[in-house]
Amino acid sequence: MKKQVSEKVREKDLLEIVDEVAKGRISRRQFLERGLAMGLSVSAVGTVLAACGKKVNKNTSETMPSMDQTKPKSINLWNWADYMDNATKKNFTAKYGIQVKESYFDDNEALRTKLMAGGGAGYDVMVPSDYMVHILIMSNLVEPLDIKGYNSSTPEGFIPNFEGVGPSFKNPVYDDPKEFGGFHHSVPYAWGTTGIGHRTDVLPAQITGWADLWNPAYSQKIDMLNDEREDLGAALKKNGHSLNTKVQSELDTAMHDLIKQKPYVRTYDSISPKSAMIKGMALTHCWTGDVVLALWSGAVTTKNLEFVLPIEGIPVFVDNLCIPPNPNSRYGAHLFINYLLDPAVQAPLQAWIGYFSPVPAAVPMVKKLDSNVYAFAPTEAQLALKTTEVYNDLGDFAQAYATAWVTVKGA
Amino acid sequence: MAGPVLVSPMAFWMVAFFLVPLLLIVLYSFGTQHTYQSTPSLGFKLDAYRRIFTESEYRHAFVLTAQMVVANTVGCLLIGFPLAYFISLKSGKRKTLFVLLVMMPFWTSFLIRTFAWKIILDDGGLLNNWLVDLHMRTRGNPIHLMYTNKAVYAGLIYDYLPFMVLPLFVSIEKIHRSLFEASKDLGAGKWTTFRRVTLPLSLPGIFAGSLLVAIPTTGEFVIPVILGGGKVVVWGWLIEEAFHAGHNWVLGAALSNVLLVFMVIVIALYARAMTSEEAYA
Helix, strand or coil, X not given: CHHHHHHHHHHHHHHHXXXXXXXXXXXXXXXXXXXXXXXXXXXXXXXXXXXXXXXXXXXXXXXXCXXXXXXXXXXXXXXXXXXXXXXXXXXXXXXXXXXXXXXXXCCHHHHHHHHHCCCCCCCCEECCEHHHHHHHHHCCCCECECECCCCCCCCCECCHHHHHCCHHHHCCHHXXXXXXXXXXXXXXXXXXXXXXXXXXXXXXXXXXXXXXXXXHHHCCCEEECCCHHHHHHHHHHHCCCCCCCCCHHHHHHHHHHHHXXXXXEEEECCCCHHHHHHCCCCEEEEEHHHHHHHHHHCCCCCCCEEEECCCCCCEEEXXXXXXXXXXXXXXXXXXXXXXXXXXXXXXXXXXXXXXXXCCXXXXXXXXXXXXXXXXXXXXXXXXXXXXXXXXXXXXXXXXXXXXXXXXXXXX | CHHHHHHHHHHHHHHHHHHHHHHHHHHHCCCECCCCCCCCECCCCCHHHHHHHHCHHHHHHHHHHHXXXXXXXXXXXXXXXXXXXXXXXXXXXXXXXXXXXXXXXXHCCHHHHHHHHHHHHCCCCHHHHHHHHCCCCCCCCCCCCCCCHHHHHHHHHHHHHHHHHHHHHHHHHHCCHHHHXXXXXXXXXXXXXXXXHHHHHXXXXXXXXXXXXXXXXXXXXXXXXXCCCCCCCCHHHHHHHHHCCCCCHHHHHHHHHHHHHHHHHHHHHHHHHHHHHHHHC
């Protein structure tokens, strides 16, 4: 009897892996693994061939394109896999008579490479993350949005629902209108935080922050994300530094700390933090979405799994709606972006994808629809802390991070 | 007259999709990377190569990759040879069945097959459960295999074995049975027959199989990441990282070129050694 049960469990395991790999129902912020999982890994030669040495530099004299208000038949959405439910798209079609065709990208870097190669043509709306929005603006790979108060082409603009976006998400560091001549290039779509998944039944101890991931007593009970920015970010935060630091000595300290931590780490993995938590890994460095997925699986509950928002500082990521250069329909894109910011649309959407809504009015509705999504959300006070930070573009200093990461992995 | 015309599509293909990209990779490796551009601007800078040849990370990665390639090739050969030999002894439908079984794993995604090893090797996985059932191990005291080198090699040999078995099978099967009988008639024992007849005649298969395993292994980075826990750096990962998350095509191109040149030299030497062996046989 017992044997049968364990067979069942194993079968479920396998199905889950197949599911994770095939459908990509895994947390969406991954660099290496995501691409592999989707079977679309970047082959060097292919990418090189695709890119046709286009020179791009930040255009200093940006202008707001005019708005041709004819409704398109359809618009093309370029999204992360499993990052929008069908109902949301269908309801948009019912309301505006515009079909939404969705295609997917693996990760921010893949999006950037394709855009730089001129492969973004034909898409109307794309969903890059925070730091990538800044890179895309700097590279002239995103069009300004027509929003009231941001050089809009009409007094009203075309995204009235932007009013309802939470104040902390309105002018983020990665898309600050002050930096870009008053233009706004992105609106937030969904957000989340990084933290530590803690199985309280496996490790009945008080876990409060990043420093716990350096405690030798928890050796081999720690899984880290396999992610340059996240791992260096965790070490930087532990030391009280900014996760966007451009100070070489701070980065060096973080790098040495990660090397010191290496023997305590069981694995660096961004694909299956959810499974790790379900199987009883004591401390799992992961994203909010992973914890929500673990809770949704029913194998763990908030009684034995908590998501620790580290006291030293909480990393925040925001995914954004942007319009790539030369969309099929700027008007259709604006209609869709505005629609997605409607609280009544946001609520079921976030309850389905499992991330947080940047629209405050939608939050109580999400909570009503699903009790797990906001189980471990940061409070307003936590969000307002100076140590709570969004990942931003590092400019040329990104190379220093890449070098540090390779050194950590090779140590 | 028809010759050049017939060959032109193939020639175009080779130039457009092999030579040009290869040339680009060479050019990029001497260029300069800009943060907000994907393709490097061209020039003649040796910085990337200097970095590869002076920094210890790259030396470590190179040694580790070489070890991985040799171990995987030898491992596949040691397991693959008896298997290929065994299959070649079967006749008719049986033979087809076994060849089919060797190829069957290809029907499933490489990634899913690699992930499946997690289920076998995990602390609470199949293998540890069996050991408990056989009373060779107690529950709560499992052998830790996941995220170790052992797991990496299990995954590597498993994934690459068919590439070794199939060419070996082809070449062993071609050996005429009468040769074994002749060897026996002339008083050779089983071992001598193997050493003097079977092995030399299967050299082409060993050669082809070894290359088919070794060459892709040089660029392998998925298995070390998934089964090894991403704790070691192999060459393929360095290339992937440079082109992708690192946004440094210059470095990525230089890494690719170093590997390419090294591989060409090794393969040339290997081919030479193997042909002189065959000539001797």
